[in-house]
Amino acid sequence: MADIAHPAGGSVHGTETSRRDFLTLTAAALGGIGAASAIWPFLDSMNPAKDTLALSSTEVDLAPVQKGQRLTVVWRGKPVFIDHRPDEEIKKAQEVDVSSLRDPQPDSERVKKPEWLVVVGVCTHLGCIPLGQKATDDRGQFGGWFCPCHGSMYDTSGRIRQGPAPQNLAVPPYEFTSDTTIKIG
Amino acid sequence: MAAPVKQNKLIRWIDHRLPVFTLMEHELNEYPTPKNLNYWWNFGSLAGIMLVIMIFTGVFLAMAYTPQKDLAFDSVERIMREVNYGWLMRYIHMNGASFFFIVTYIHIFRGLYYGSYKTPRELLWMLGVVILLLMMATAFMGYVLPWGQMSYWGATVITNLFSAVPVVGNAIVTWLWGGFVVDNPTLNRFFALHYLLPFVIVGVVMLHLAALHQHGSNNPLGIDRKGPQDSIPFHPYYTIKDLFGLGVFLLFYAAFVFFWPNLLGDPANYIPANPLQTPPEIVPEWYFLPFYAILRSVPNKLLGVVMMFGSIFILFLLPWLDTSRVRSATFRPIYKWFFFVLIVDCVALGIVGAHRPEGIWVVIGRIATAYYYFHFLLMMPFVGWFERPRPLPTSISSAVLKGGGRLAGAGATMEKP
Numbered sequence: 128m129a130d131i132a133h134p135a136g137g138s139v140h141g142t143e144t145s146r147r148d149f150l151t152l153t154a155a156a157l158g159g160i161g162a163a164s165a166i167w168p169f170l171d172s173m174n175p176a177k178d179t180l181a182l183s184s185t186e187v188d189l190a191p192v193q194k195g196q197r198l199t200v201v202w203r204g205k206p207v208f209i210d211h212r213p214d215e216e217i218k219k220a221q222e223v224d225v226s227s228l229r230d231p232q233p234d235s236e237r238v239k240k241p242e243w244l245v246v247v248g249v250c251t252h253l254g255c256i257p258l259g260q261k262a263t264d265d266r267g268q269f270g271g272w273f274c275p276c277h278g279s280m281y282d283t284s285g286r287i288r289q290g291p292a293p294q295n296l297a298v299p300p301y302e303f304t305s306d307t308t309i310k311i312g
Numbered sequence: 313m314a315a316p317v318k319q320n321k322l323i324r325w326i327d328h329r330l331p332v333f334t335l336m337e338h339e340l341n342e343y344p345t346p347k348n349l350n351y352w353w354n355f356g357s358l359a360g361i362m363l364v365i366m367i368f369t370g371v372f373l374a375m376a377y378t379p380q381k382d383l384a385f386d387s388v389e390r391i392m393r394e395v396n397y398g399w400l401m402r403y404i405h406m407n408g409a410s411f412f413f414i415v416t417y418i419h420i421f422r423g424l425y426y427g428s429y430k431t432p433r434e435l436l437w438m439l440g441v442v443i444l445l446l447m448m449a450t451a452f453m454g455y456v457l458p459w460g461q462m463s464y465w466g467a468t469v470i471t472n473l474f475s476a477v478p479v480v481g482n483a484i485v486t487w488l489w490g491g492f493v494v495d496n497p498t499l500n501r502f503f504a505l506h507y508l509l510p511f512v513i514v515g516v517v518m519l520h521l522a523a524l525h526q527h528g529s530n531n532p533l534g535i536d537r538k539g540p541q542d543s544i545p546f547h548p549y550y551t552i553k554d555l556f557g558l559g560v561f562l563l564f565y566a567a568f569v570f571f572w573p574n575l576l577g578d579p580a581n582y583i584p585a586n587p588l589q590t591p592p593e594i595v596p597e598w599y600f601l602p603f604y605a606i607l608r609s610v611p612n613k614l615l616g617v618v619m620m621f622g623s624i625f626i627l628f629l630l631p632w633l634d635t636s637r638v639r640s641a642t643f644r645p646i647y648k649w650f651f652f653v654l655i656v657d658c659v660a661l662g663i664v665g666a667h668r669p670e671g672i673w674v675v676i677g678r679i680a681t682a683y684y685y686f687h688f689l690l691m692m693p694f695v696g697w698f699e700r701p702r703p704l705p706t707s708i709s710s711a712v713l714k715g716g717g718r719l720a721g722a723g724a725t726m727e728k729p
Binding site: 170176179204205206252256274275291292 | 472593616
């Protein structure tokens with residue numbers, strides 16, 4: 128140890144960086160990196176746990192849903208709106224000039240089969256649940272959904288048309304496992 | 313610093329090893345304080361007392377509360393109906409939050425009027441803003457704990473504010489929730505943090521006091537003390553004044569706790585949380601309404617969030633935005649009126665926040681939001697620059713004592729030409 132410490136003594140009267148400075152800096156840097164990495168497990172522990180992630184797919188039987196009926200199912204704790212759209216709703220959704228939309232998306236990109244619209248029923252503004260699942264609900268000016276919190280209105284394709292929400296209602300990942308069942312997630 | 317406390321042998325023994333008695337003597341007893349403080353200077357100590365009351369009642373409430381989503385609501389109702397004096401502790405705690413904010417807001421406006429944020433008290437002021445932010449976080453998380461409809465949807469809307477952050481917004485929100493919606497993990501962590509943050513506040517309050525005692529209190533004249541003739545010891549003069557103020561304050565506080573315990577709350581929070589149904593109207597507690605109004609007045613989501621948080625962060629810059637060197641608004645004929653307009657503006661924002669953003673409320677909300685920013689960003693630098701302040705008294709004593717020449721001769725001692 129002594130012979131390591133001694134050469135550094137040369138820099139006491141000089142201004143050039145010594146070996147000791149180098150060791151101090153690298154040790155401090157390594158210690159800093161170590162401390163910063165040790166924070167990660169704590170931060171990550173706040174992310175969704177494994178059992179929360181495991182509940183991430185839901186199967187739905189569509190057979191009993193009549194044309195014009197809307198169904199709410201729960202996927203990852205969120206409501207998912209399933210709309211068995213009648214022909215006039217589909218027509219309305221397809222006829223819109225896409226370029227005039229805030230979040231431009233043609234209806235064909237938002238559905239797998241035109242008569243079935245599947246969207247996450249959470250307003251993209253601040254997370255409220257829009258009204259419109261019951262026939263008696265206020266569906267807003269565009270016949271889709273209406274968020275009571277801050278007045279966002281969605282059309283029959285779940286696209287934002289008016290109000291503060293920045294995006295269309297999200298389409299969850301899903302697939303048709305048969306003609307009348309879908310698996311969300 | 314002759315210490316008359318050290319009469320007792322045991323006290324002397326302890327003090328020699330741990331100078332707590334010297335510290336108390338120095339900071340609480342003999343601590344020299346401007347002799348002209350008015351009752352607006354009561355609110356700092358009231359805020360400190362509220363913090364103690366909230367921690368005390370909170371600890372006892374936690375003994376009977378269950379932070380689990382299926383049990384939380386019922387455990388709060390059990391506190392209200394079955395736990396001995398549970399209703400009292402909850403009502404003290406619940407209304408305590410409101411009164412803590414009332415006292416703190418008055419304390420802040422006191423500082424704004426008398427220029428308490430100006431040199432050399434910038435850090436004192438900034439620590440105060442940190443305390444305000446911590447208080448808001450604590451109050452928000454505490455409101456979620458009863459797991460009623462307003463708890464749940466308030467938590468949803470406020471945490472969703474972070475989804476406005478570009479790119480990583482949704483990841484942040486999922487991380488805050490510990491899931492894909494506000495759920496049991498969210499409730500758990502909010503409870504843990506709601507218990508932790510008050511003690512963090514205690515720590516920052518200690519720093520706030522350390523910074524305060526470095527240069528002592530500002531005073532209604534806003535001029536520095538010229539010598540010992542301008543000060544009186546904190547005890548007994550201000551201990552008794554603060555105690556009297558506390559008595560008056562407790563009359564109001566107790567009136568709410570015992571006679572109108574639910575007046576300041578939202579009845580919808582007595583409905584258990586339902587994740588599949590949003591209540592027709594989500595309104596935060598009254599003390600957040602002005603900020604909620606700013607959020608809703610801006611038609612762009614990200615900008616709304618930025619402006620809402622900005623309305624508080626702007627206070628950090630206040631010592632540098634105000635270009636006038638005269639502290640007290642008493643001597644600032646123009647700033648004084650802007651100050652009162654700001655109070656009206658904040659009240660107006662509060663009223664707007666309580667209404668649906670429709671029709672006239674949108675217009676008022678936008679004007680009031682614009683004025684708030686105008687006040688701090690434009691008015692403060694410019695008025696300080698062209699305003700001609702009234703002449704300042706030569707000392708605190710000369711302004712108080714008769715015959716001492718209440719104001720220095722006309723035109724003399726202007727802080728600015």
